[in-house]
Every structure is written in structure tokens, then in C-alpha cells.
Amino acid sequence: xxxxxxxxxxxxxxxxxxxxxxxxxxxxxxxxxxxxxxxxxxxxxxxxxxxxxxxxxxxxxxxxxxxxxxxxxxxxxxxxxxxxxxxxxxxxxxxxxxxxxxxxxxxxxxxxxxxxxxxxxxxxxxxxxxxxxxxxxxxxxxxxxxxxxxxxxxxxxxxxxxxxxxxxxxxxxxxxxxxxxxxxxxxxxxxxxxxxxxxxxxxxxxxxxxxxxxxxxxxxxxxxxxxxxxxxxxxxxxxxxxxxxxxxxxxxxxxxxxxxxxxxxxxxxxxxxxxxxxxxxxxxxxxxxxxxxxxxxxxxxxxxxxxxxxxxxxxxxxxxxxxxxxxxxxxxxxxxxxxxxxxxxxxxxxxxxxxxxxxxxxxxxxxxxxxxxxxxxxxxxxxxxxxxx
Numbered sequence: 543x544x545x546x547x548x549x550x551x552x553x554x555x556x557x558x559x560x561x562x563x564x565x566x567x568x569x570x571x572x573x574x575x576x577x578x579x580x581x582x583x584x585x586x587x588x589x590x591x592x593x594x595x596x597x598x599x600x601x602x603x604x605x606x607x608x609x610x611x612x613x614x615x616x617x618x619x620x621x622x623x624x625x626x627x628x629x630x631x632x633x634x635x636x637x638x639x640x641x642x643x644x645x646x647x648x649x650x651x652x653x654x655x656x657x658x659x660x661x662x663x664x665x666x667x668x669x670x671x672x673x674x675x676x677x678x679x680x681x682x683x684x685x686x687x688x689x690x691x692x693x694x695x696x697x698x699x700x701x702x703x704x705x706x707x708x709x710x711x712x713x714x715x716x717x718x719x720x721x722x723x724x725x726x727x728x729x730x731x732x733x734x735x736x737x738x739x740x741x742x743x744x745x746x747x748x749x750x751x752x753x754x755x756x757x758x759x760x761x762x763x764x765x766x767x768x769x770x771x772x773x774x775x776x777x778x779x780x781x782x783x784x785x786x787x788x789x790x791x792x793x794x795x796x797x798x799x800x801x802x803x804x805x806x807x808x809x810x811x812x813x814x815x816x817x818x819x820x821x822x823x824x825x826x827x828x829x830x831x832x833x834x835x836x837x838x839x840x841x842x843x844x845x846x847x848x849x850x851x852x853x854x855x856x857x858x859x860x861x862x863x864x865x866x867x868x869x870x871x872x873x874x875x876x877x878x879x880x881x882x883x884x885x886x887x888x889x890x891x892x893x894x895x896x897x898x899x900x901x902x903x904x905x906x907x908x909x910x911x912x913x914x915x916x917x918x919x920x921x922x923x924x925x926x927x928x929x930x931x
Contacts, residue, residue, distance in 0.1 A: 573730060592604060699729055
């Protein structure tokens, strides 16, 4: 496996009174495509700059393959950075931009020619070798920047929102290309983004950050399906999130230790949810269920299972998107529940559900999650939040 293991331990950074990073610890394995995901100002770019050597932390350590790199300047670290503004030399051709790091190393002309051709082939730009940056599209410029960063064969490639300047269609195309480049090169990629879909699409693991803290680290599936906090549930895709109180807890007779909890959601009623952590009666918690897990129908579900949650409501707003329709269903005066219906087959859709229809919503106890203690008035998970799943 190529690339370097990157370990960040106890890293903090202050800018005046602003805490950009709060005792962050992460382990990124050799050859991984690892994403730092979060909203603007969460600390993800500051962390990337510390790994690159452009910033120094106030405390903590950063190691590559077990060796401390904080004492090294950026050009001495086995890491190169791709910036969102490309940072190409406008007076040099594509070939010379990519060759620049090799020229600094004083490699022979034959070595430079051979390696630059290889990397231009990798990013599909061989036919553009003699063009200047102002003759290229945004996506082509970014591919030049990636080739230039990779040609030194670093152990770690750092990508700071590299696709944010591109339009939506080109961004999707470039994301696929970037993933293919990673598969071919096989080194460690650390990717900073605020775009959830980007991170979910290409990452081996994701660290979700907010206000200088790492809230959860996991695979895309774990982050989406088992969010650790209310913030993660809201930030990764859409979700229904409610605060409630645990009424009772029952241990289930299964191979893995699991519990069935019954919650009381204010204004909504009782909800059943399974959890691998034993919550206690009287505990205030937050509960989430994704809209695509919620089944919407005009008929009451014909099931005798006692682990199905069922509610009745009125369609407040249907939003048609071609491949699916999203429904906002008013269950009472205080609570709206979002449900998504996929349009897989035209003839099997059943009766249309339209505005003001009375409908039933249902989901399994296994499809909801307890994501922590009920949130504080400021709207962010409190310090003791995060019942781990």
C-alpha cells in the first residue's frame, strides 16, 4: 500500500479568542481517501493547513508514518496541496506547470519529459500540454493542479475544496475522475469539503466537524445511517429530528446486545426505536429517522408487527423531483414529518398522493436512531450529547 499513515493527536489552534480546533485527534490510514466534512468555519481547512505545514498548532502532534512533521517546513513534508483556486503559473504551459517541481529537483530533461507525459496521461491532458492556463476550462485547470501535486509522488495529497469553483455537472464529473486517480495512484488523500454528497461519494472514512470539534468519524454508511449526534443527522442529508423522553427500555433477545426503547415525543406521541446503548427511563434524548425510511400511503399499513411506528397526518406540501416526491406531512399543529417516495415504476405507483390528502406514515423501530441527549437552546448538541450507536 502506497502513501503515509497520518496521525493527529490532541491538536488545538486559537486565532485570538476564536478556537478553530479543540483537541482534535484523528488516525488516517495509508492509502485512504479521507474527508474532513463540515460547514464554513468548522476548522477543517485549519486542520488541513496544519497537516500541510502552513499553520502551526498551539498544542498536539502530527505524524506521518510515526515521524513527527511539525518541525518540518511544508516543502520538507511528504505532502502536497491542491487548492481551490488552482494556483497555476499563468505564463507557463500545462507541460511546464506540471514539470515545475521536477525542475526544482534538477532532474534530467529525459526524466522530466517521461514523468510529465505519464502524469498528463493520468489526468487526460496530453493533447493540451502546450496550452496556457487561460486556454483551459475550470476542470482542466484543476486536473493540471492535481498532476503537478502528484508528480513529486508525495505520501499524502491534501485537497482543499478543489471542486468548489466548478459548476454542478462538472463537479460531479471531476469527482469521479478524482476517485479514479486515487484508485490508480493509491496514496493517502485528505479531502476538505462542505458538500455532503461529495464526501459520501468518494470517501473511505469521513470526519464530521463543527466549531472546532470532530463529532463523528466513520464510513459514509455509518455516518449517514447511524449519526452520532443531532448535528450530524441534520448536516448529512435530510432527516426528521425530534426531542423526547425515554418511557421504558426492554432488552431484545438477539445475538448482539440491543434494546427496544419507547420514547414520548411532545405533541407527536409514542415512538419505538432500537439502540445498542441502554438508555434509561426519564432520560431526555433526540430521535431521528430519515425521510426515505418513512413509508407514506393513503391506506393504514396492514401489519401486526409491534415494532412499526404509525402516524396519521395531512399532506402540507408535496415536492415533485422527477425520480422522487418529497412530502411534508402535518401530523399536528407543531410537528411536520418528511417522507420520500421513490418513483421506480410508473404503473406500480398506486393512487396519487396530493396536497391536503389524509395519509398514514410508518417506519420500523430499526430505521430510527437515538442520536444523543436533547439539544440545548442554542441548537447544538450539549457537552454530554451523543449516545453512541
